[in-house]
Amino acid sequence: MSPVLAIAAKDLRQRLRDRSAIVLGFVAPVVIATLMSFAFGGGDSYHLDAAVVDNDHGELAAAFTQVLRDPELSDLVTVRTVPSEADARSQVDSGEVGAAFVIPAGFTAAARGGTAAPVTVLGRVDEPVAQQVGQAIADGFAAQLDAVRLSVATALSSGATPDGLPALAAEAAARRLPEQVAAVPAGTRQLRSISYFGPAMGIFFALFAVSFTARGYFLERQTGTLDRIRAAPLRPAVVLAGKSLATLGYALASLTTMALVTTLAFDAYWGPPLAAAALLVAMALAMVGLTALVISLSRTERQAEGIAAMLTFGLVLLGGNFVYVSMAPPLLRTLALLTPNGWALRGFTDLATGAGPSAVLVPVLAMLAFTAACGGLAVLLSRRAAR
Amino acid sequence: MAQADVTATARSTTTGAVLECSGLTRRFGGRVAVDGVSLRIAPGETYGLLGPNGAGKTTVIRMVCGLLRPDAGTVVVAGRTMSAAGGLRARELIGYVPQEVALYPDLTARENLRFFGRMYRLRGARLNRRVEAVLELVDLTERAGERVESFSGGMRRRLNIGAGLLHEPTLLVLDEPTVGVDPQSRHAILESIQRFGRSGMAVLYTTHYMEEAERLCDRVGIIDHGRLIAEGTHGELVAQVAERDTIKLVATGDLATFAVACRDLAGVHGADTTDGEVHLLADFGRRLLPAVLELADRRGVTVRSVQVIEPDLESVFLHLTGTALRE
Numbered sequence: 060m061s062p063v064l065a066i067a068a069k070d071l072r073q074r075l076r077d078r079s080a081i082v083l084g085f086v087a088p089v090v091i092a093t094l095m096s097f098a099f100g101g102g103d104s105y106h107l108d109a110a111v112v113d114n115d116h117g118e119l120a121a122a123f124t125q126v127l128r129d130p131e132l133s134d135l136v137t138v139r140t141v142p143s144e145a146d147a148r149s150q151v152d153s154g155e156v157g158a159a160f161v162i163p164a165g166f167t168a169a170a171r172g173g174t175a176a177p178v179t180v181l182g183r184v185d186e187p188v189a190q191q192v193g194q195a196i197a198d199g200f201a202a203q204l205d206a207v208r209l210s211v212a213t214a215l216s217s218g219a220t221p222d223g224l225p226a227l228a229a230e231a232a233a234r235r236l237p238e239q240v241a242a243v244p245a246g247t248r249q250l251r252s253i254s255y256f257g258p259a260m261g262i263f264f265a266l267f268a269v270s271f272t273a274r275g276y277f278l279e280r281q282t283g284t285l286d287r288i289r290a291a292p293l294r295p296a297v298v299l300a301g302k303s304l305a306t307l308g309y310a311l312a313s314l315t316t317m318a319l320v321t322t323l324a325f326d327a328y329w330g331p332p333l334a335a336a337a338l339l340v341a342m343a344l345a346m347v348g349l350t351a352l353v354i355s356l357s358r359t360e361r362q363a364e365g366i367a368a369m370l371t372f373g374l375v376l377l378g379g380n381f382v383y384v385s386m387a388p389p390l391l392r393t394l395a396l397l398t399p400n401g402w403a404l405r406g407f408t409d410l411a412t413g414a415g416p417s418a419v420l421v422p423v424l425a426m427l428a429f430t431a432a433c434g435g436l437a438v439l440l441s442r443r444a445a446r
Numbered sequence: 447m448a449q450a451d452v453t454a455t456a457r458s459t460t461t462g463a464v465l466e467c468s469g470l471t472r473r474f475g476g477r478v479a480v481d482g483v484s485l486r487i488a489p490g491e492t493y494g495l496l497g498p499n500g501a502g503k504t505t506v507i508r509m510v511c512g513l514l515r516p517d518a519g520t521v522v523v524a525g526r527t528m529s530a531a532g533g534l535r536a537r538e539l540i541g542y543v544p545q546e547v548a549l550y551p552d553l554t555a556r557e558n559l560r561f562f563g564r565m566y567r568l569r570g571a572r573l574n575r576r577v578e579a580v581l582e583l584v585d586l587t588e589r590a591g592e593r594v595e596s597f598s599g600g601m602r603r604r605l606n607i608g609a610g611l612l613h614e615p616t617l618l619v620l621d622e623p624t625v626g627v628d629p630q631s632r633h634a635i636l637e638s639i640q641r642f643g644r645s646g647m648a649v650l651y652t653t654h655y656m657e658e659a660e661r662l663c664d665r666v667g668i669i670d671h672g673r674l675i676a677e678g679t680h681g682e683l684v685a686q687v688a689e690r691d692t693i694k695l696v697a698t699g700d701l702a703t704f705a706v707a708c709r710d711l712a713g714v715h716g717a718d719t720t721d722g723e724v725h726l727l728a729d730f731g732r733r734l735l736p737a738v739l740e741l742a743d744r745r746g747v748t749v750r751s752v753q754v755i756e757p758d759l760e761s762v763f764l765h766l767t768g769t770a771l772r773e
Contacts (some may be wrong), residue, residue, distance in 0.1 A: 060564055060569065062564060062565055062567070065564040065565070067563060069550070069553070069561050072553070073550065073553070076552050141633055217484070219746075247636075264702075282546060282547075282548060283544040283545070283546040283547075283548030284549065284550060285542055285550045286508075286513055286542075286548065287542060287544060287565075288509045288539060288565055288611070289512075289513055289564065290512065290513055290540065290542040291536070291537060291565035291566055292534040292535070292537040292538045292560075292566065292567070293565060294532075294534070295531070346482045
């Protein structure tokens with residue numbers, strides 16, 4: 060075994076004997092990714108349990124309730140009838156239902172008379188999505204009602220006879236408003252939350268390798284083992300190469316484990332294996348560059364720990380490891396492009412939504428550029444310190 | 447440590463030196479840590495670098511081992527020049543044992559030795575053979591599979607030395623290897639170092655313990671404030687400072703007359719009595735002892751005990767620096 064491999068193997072053996080490294084590198088990412096995909100599970104599908112209170116008992120109120128029970132909406136909403144607004148509020152407050160529709164008395168008459176008697180949507184402040192979905196359904200019904208009313212008014216002004224109005228209204232009601240907004244996804248698959256948070260958490264926890272390695276370097280300097288290695292007939296680059304190889308190995312093992320576990324256990328999709336592997340290797344190389352930078356910026360083990368922690372958390376916050384980058388403000392979306400993890404996540408998101416392997420080319424190049432920049436800076440700083 | 451064969455490959459230049467340091471100088475900021483130190487070690491010789499803490503011993507060692515670039519001066523190991531950025535062929539010949547226990551506590555004794563052996567490019571059967579031989583040498587074969595973190599301080603120290611012997615170096619460099627070691631382990635370590643010297647291995651040994659330097663070293667260099675202020679065998683150093691032996695006799699009889707008579711013996715430079723004791727100042731106390739005892743017998747003085755106090759390195763150091771050796 061060459062000295063480079065011996066140093067890498069020794070570092071990895073020490074890492075594997077450190078329980079905290081095992082937990083951070085292999086157990087925690089799987090657990091946290093699973094929890095986060097549950098927390099952000101709305102990205103996959105959403106279902107609303109709703110209550111409806113009919114204080115009107117008219118035809119339009121019945122029509123609205125019918126809309127809520129429409130088979131087309133059965134995947135989105137399940138509705139139950141409750142006798143009073145107080146009961147509805149109670150069920151909303153207790154979390155039994157996500158939202159409640161209260162149809163006011165005189166709803167049908169008001170609509171026929173051309174005045175407003177809006178349906179009230181009850182919701183909880185801590186469940187805004189339920190209220191928004193409920194509001195959207197109510198708005199949709201109101202828009203359809205307005206469309207029918209507009210159709211009838213247009214027919215009358217065009218000379219239609221009042222005898223034919225009921226049939227006309229029924230025909231207008233049966234027609235749906237045309238689609239006004241069409242979603243055009245970048246890929247061909249829907250992004251499942253585990254397919255986003257799997258890589259995101261894998262990268263986040265693998266970034267702890269930066270701290271482990273940098274601290275290990277200073278610990279070796281402090282205990283004299285580094286001097287002992289340096290006294291051996293080895294070129295200085297051998298120590299650096301061995302330690303870099305250990306970081307690369309640990310990061311790749313952590314990320315690969317994450318990919319396998321989330322794919323096999325949670326049906327995450329990381330993309331075509333070769334393209335995903337290219338992203339993983341590029342990200343692991345970026346961690347090697349970061350490690351070199353942290354070591355060159357630090358003078359003690361404690362400094363290395365602090366700098367590594369700041370860099371790690373700064374990168375994951377900017378890069379979108381905790382929230383979907385697409386949901387972040389524009390500034391953060393731009394800043395994410397300055398981070399290797401931001402690029403990696405962009406690549407994994409593209410792959411997970413059906414983009415081809417070529418989609419990883421730009422992210423991989425960006426991560427390699429980041430690695431080169433960190434490595435170059437580390438060399439400059441080290442040379443300055445040596446002088 | 448166990449009685450095991452210690453082998454050393456004898457390499458030297460045509461001048462016979464395993465280590466030649468010339469004018470080694472190193473500054474840290476404005477402070478001169480080592481100032482023009484030159485020394486030479488022959489094959490099989492144990493050379494002690496004696497000095498108080500902060501005298502510059504470790505800085506010399508670090509320059510010898512290529513861990514620190516000298517501001518001036520050269521280090522040549524068996525004809526191979528050392529440099530901080532290279533000197534790979536010189537490094538092959540040195541076994542370095544740092545002052546602190548430089549081992550991985552979370553690896554076993556055997557894993558530590560295998561790792562450091564690989565750093566010296568040992569592999570395969572030779573690596574296995576050397577690791578087992580060193581484990582036997584440091585008396586840790588039974589504990590080879592246990593992690594170093596479970597070892598006592600003495601065991602760690604022994605393994606620390608063993609790690610420097612794996613590649614059978616020509617020159618073994620030990621930087622204060624007995625600091626913080628219990629007396630039993632210390633004795634074992636000193637015995638093994640004596641064996642290394644007898645096996646033909648050259649040893650450079652730093653210490654601030656006088657008795658270690660006196661016991662182990664063929665020659666001693668005294669370093670203080672970064673300068674090598676004296677160098678030689680124990681006898682040469684003592685002679686260099688013209689210190690004399692003291693013969694102390696506890697006796698009964700006419701001690702005053704006896705003391706006056708002793709002053710006439712050749713080699714005696716002074717004699718006085720106090721509280722039933724006679725103190726003689728002489729050039730070579732042990733050689734003079736038979737004549738002193740014969741004189742006592744002739745004068746009717748009964749000698750109950752005799753002690754010859756020879757000048758030691760402590761007195762040499764005191765003479766040279768004007769201060770006692772600082773701990």
